[in-house]
Every structure is written in C-alpha cells, then in structure tokens.
Amino acid sequence: MNLQNYLIHKLFTIILICILPQCTSARHTITGNFPPLAGQKVRLVGFEGFDIYTIDSTKVNKNGRFRLSYASEDRGIGYLAAEDNEAYFVVLADEDIRLKGEVLSVPESVIVKEGKENKLFVQYVEEHRKREQALSAWIYLHRIYEEDSLFAVQQKPRAAINDEIDRIREEDKDFLESLDPESYISWYLPVRKLVSSVSIVAQYRTEEIPQTIASFRDLDHTDHRLYKSGLFRDVIDSHYWLIENMGKPLDSVFIEMNISTDHLVENLMDDEEKLNLITNYLFELMEQRSLFSASEYLALKLLTQNACTIDDNFASQLESYRAMKIGNTAPDIEFEGDVFRNGEVITTPKLLSEIEATHKVVVFGAEWCPMCIQELTQIKRLYTKWNSKGVEVVFVSLDTEKPVFKSFTKIFPFISFSDYKKWDTQAVKEYHVFATPTMFLLDKDHEILLRPHSVNQLDAWVDYYID
Numbered sequence: 435m436n437l438q439n440y441l442i443h444k445l446f447t448i449i450l451i452c453i454l455p456q457c458t459s460a461r462h463t464i465t466g467n468f469p470p471l472a473g474q475k476v477r478l479v480g481f482e483g484f485d486i487y488t489i490d491s492t493k494v495n496k497n498g499r500f501r502l503s504y505a506s507e508d509r510g511i512g513y514l515a516a517e518d519n520e521a522y523f524v525v526l527a528d529e530d531i532r533l534k535g536e537v538l539s540v541p542e543s544v545i546v547k548e549g550k551e552n553k554l555f556v557q558y559v560e561e562h563r564k565r566e567q568a569l570s571a572w573i574y575l576h577r578i579y580e581e582d583s584l585f586a587v588q589q590k591p592r593a594a595i596n597d598e599i600d601r602i603r604e605e606d607k608d609f610l611e612s613l614d615p616e617s618y619i620s621w622y623l624p625v626r627k628l629v630s631s632v633s634i635v636a637q638y639r640t641e642e643i644p645q646t647i648a649s650f651r652d653l654d655h656t657d658h659r660l661y662k663s664g665l666f667r668d669v670i671d672s673h674y675w676l677i678e679n680m681g682k683p684l685d686s687v688f689i690e691m692n693i694s695t696d697h698l699v700e701n702l703m704d705d706e707e708k709l710n711l712i713t714n715y716l717f718e719l720m721e722q723r724s725l726f727s728a729s730e731y732l733a734l735k736l737l738t739q740n741a742c743t744i745d746d747n748f749a750s751q752l753e754s755y756r757a758m759k760i761g762n763t764a765p766d767i768e769f770e771g772d773v774f775r776n777g778e779v780i781t782t783p784k785l786l787s788e789i790e791a792t793h794k795v796v797v798f799g800a801e802w803c804p805m806c807i808q809e810l811t812q813i814k815r816l817y818t819k820w821n822s823k824g825v826e827v828v829f830v831s832l833d834t835e836k837p838v839f840k841s842f843t844k845i846f847p848f849i850s851f852s853d854y855k856k857w858d859t860q861a862v863k864e865y866h867v868f869a870t871p872t873m874f875l876l877d878k879d880h881e882i883l884l885r886p887h888s889v890n891q892l893d894a895w896v897d898y899y900i901d
Contacts, residue, residue: 460506464514464524464531469498471516471537478502480512480526481664483711489526509618510662514538523664527551527618551619558609558623565602566631570638572599621659629665632672636679643680647673647690651697655712656705670716678723691720691728699735710745717752726887730755754866764880765864767796767828771853772836777844789849792824792878793900795892798862799871800832801842806871810846812889817847820893823900832856832870 464478477491489512490502504512504526513521520539524531532548546552572595579585579592586592610627613620628649635642650673653660660666677690698716702709713736720729733755736744744752758764767786774780783789786796797813799806813827820827827848833839834854843850853859857867865874875884875892886892 461503462505462526462528462530464502464504464533466494466500466502466514466533466535467498468494468500468516468533468535468537471500472496472498474517476500476502476538477515478504478512478524479515479521480504480508481510481662481666483661483666483708484715508662510659511622511664513664525549525551525555525619525622526662551617554613554617555619555623558619561609562606562627565606566634569599569602570634572602573639618659621657622663622665625653625660625663625665625669629668629672632676636676640681643676647676647680647694650676651694653701655698655701656708661708667715670712671719674716674719674723674725674728678725688725688727688731691725692731695728695732695735699732699739703739710748714745714748717748724887726885730759734759750866751868754868757866758874758882758885760882760885762882764796764874764876764882765861766880767830767851767861767864769851770860771851772839774840774843774846774850776847777840780849783849786828787880789826789828791826793826793883793896794876794878794880795820795825795827796865796874796876797827797829797871798832798865798867798873799829800856801838802833803870809871809873809889813848814846816889816893820896823896825896825900830859830861832859832862 466476471494473496474494475491476494478489479486480489489504489508492500492502494500494516502514506528508526509528510526511523512526513523514533515521516538518537518539520537522533522538522541522544524533527549529549529551531546531552533544534547535544537543541556546556576592576595576599579588579595606627610620610624613623628646631642631646635646650669653669655669660669673694674691677687677694680687680690682690695716699709699713702712713732717729717732720726720732733752737749737752737756769784769786772779786794795813797810799810801807810829817827829843829846829848829850831839831843831850831852833842833852834856836852836854839850839852839854856862861867865872873886873889873892874882875886875895877883884892884895886895
C-alpha cells in the first residue's frame, strides 16, 4: 500500500470511529427484570398524535429479563405492555432505562433502577397525587371556615389553613421549576397536571376554572412534544369538556367554546397537517356531544380562513354548515326515480316545490342506517299530528336496491324517494349531506328554519311554533 492510499485508509477509519458512536448513541435501551413475565412477549409502544405504534418487541427470557430499544425520534412518552396488555408508562428520554418489578400492570411494584427522567417522573406522579388529595381536603376546610359563621370567627385556624394550601401549591410548583428545562418531563409534567386536574376543578375548585381554561388556550398544539405525549386527544377532550361543564348557561358555554376555537385555529394556521388533524377530530367531537352551535362555528371559521388548506373530504363536510345554514334557501329536489307513499307508487309531485305545505321536513337516510330506522319510525308515529299542522315529510333514501327501499318504506305514510345512487344522488350533493340521518325543516318558500339533530328536537319545534 503506497503512502497516499495508507493516508486515505487511515482518514476513512478515523471518520468511521467518529461517526459510529454518534449513530450508536442515537438509540437507547430499556432493560427489565420481571421474573413473573418469563416467556411472555413484551412490547414498547409510542404515541404519534392520535395513533400508537410499536417501537420494539421481544420475548422475556426464562429469568424474566428483557431488553428493548428506542431511537431519538421516539422521544416522548411510551408504554410497556406484556400479554395482558396492561400498560406501564415510561419517559422515552435521551437516557437508558433499567426497571425491576413483578408485573407491569401494578406500577407500584415497579422500581426504576436507572434513568434520571423516569425516576423524577415516578417521584412526581406519586407526590403530586398525595398533594392533590391533601389540597382537596384543605380547600374543603377553607370553605367551611370562610362560609360557616360558626368557624368564620376563628382567625388563627383560617390563617393556618390558607398557609398550608399555599405551601402545598408552592411545593408542587418548586418541583416542576427545579427540572432541567431541556428535559422532556419539564414540558410533559405540567401538561399532564393540567389535564388530570380538569374533573377536580369542575367539581370542587370551580374558582380555578377560568385559569384552567386559559392554560388550555395557551398550549401550543403544533408542539412535537405534545404529538408524542399520549395526551394529544386528552388535551382537546379535557379542554372542551371543562367548558361544557363549567356550570354556565348554554349560550355562555358556546361563547367560551368559540373563543377557545379561535385560539386553537390561530395556533394551527402555520401547520396545515395538524390543523386538519385536530380540527377534524374536534368537529366530530362536538357533533357527537350535540354541541352543534360550536361545530357550526368551527366549520364556518375554517371555511373563511384564506391562509389554510382544508382537506377536500373535510371541507365538503364543513361546507354543509355554510351552504345549508339556517336562513338560506334550500335547493329544490327533483324526484327522478321511484316515489312511494304507504308502499304505493305515486307520480306526483315531481318536485319538492310542488308539495303544498306550510312546512316541509326533508330527511336523508337509508335502510342500512340503524339510527335512521329509529328516527323514521318515530316520525311515522308523529306524522299524523305534524301533518294536521301543515307539515309534510319527504324521505330521501340513499338505498341502492329497489326491493330493499320499497320494503323499508311501505309502512311510511309520507313521501319516500330514491334514485338508488346513494351518495351520488343529486339532492344528497346539493344539500351537502355527509351522514345519515340528516334532517332539514323548511318553510313553504324553502327557507331553512331548523337543522334538527333529533326527531324530539323537531317535534318540540313543531309544538312550540306551529299552532
């Protein structure tokens, strides 16, 4: 080997020596000693937004020992699960972790032998739990000594109670402030504390509700640490649940929700992927909880934002709230297909506008939709009363087979229509229907008066507004 080649070879070796340790240090290990788990499979699971993924898995040897690894990109919160699927949570920090215990499903039996952030995590969780229990008791006493005239005159006990409340809170605060600001738990533990406090605040510490809501609004939902925390869903659920259960009238609740939605959308504007992910989830959450005023506000806000791009499917879903909002005029419907009443074919009307009625209820549904069956059965029961007040019902079916549609609708005394095109039915498209059942209440000029979310709501409207 000549000198030039020798020098090149040595340089290459030096580069490898410098690089390889860095590659190796990018992975960290979790070693465990759990004799009762011998022979079982153990998985290490990480979080990715609303989803989970398996980082590593292995079989526990006959002595109860196992070894798993994770990479820097997995940094966040993860959990270990054996074959019983019970989880033991760990901090996937830039450190190796060594655990010892009996079973993962009993956290109190697990000892963290190595891993600074994990030791601090376990310490805080245990101490915070005790502090919260004590704090609730002291706050209960505080109220007695503040509000009950028998105790309110006792100045020293009142002062002592206040001092102990302050001391407990300060102790918790000092622990969190003592953490290395570069560590994952310095971000994670305060967020976990915020989420876990919601039910207690709503029930026993209502004076803390405004500050707790403000803390949720201040969170950065684009932060990758939140994405890897396992709290991604909980942060949204807890935030809006607290507002819903803050003990205020419904109008005030919706105002607060809309303010939170403004904060959330503004925070997400520069991250379209998370904007779509989070707002889609929030929209569905509001719909499931029947918070329709809040979901409509979210829909209209997203549709009027020029600086963001909404996924086509989600945008189509949201468009229903803009195109078909109360006060707008609903499109006419042409009955090009089969039209039945009481199982018999009818040839007129040809258009929705040809129906002479002071009010019209348009229902979109199908035989394959369980909720549609329930709602339409209830409409059948109420139809005579409604019709006597000038209300006509039109059922637009998304069924695709004539025998199914005819059999399903033969007991309905109102108009039932289908062209067997399912979601491609023209009326379905023009009314921006994305779920079944969907209902609209129209006046004689087809102005949208109500978008009822249940037959009971619709029936209450008919009873209240129509003589």
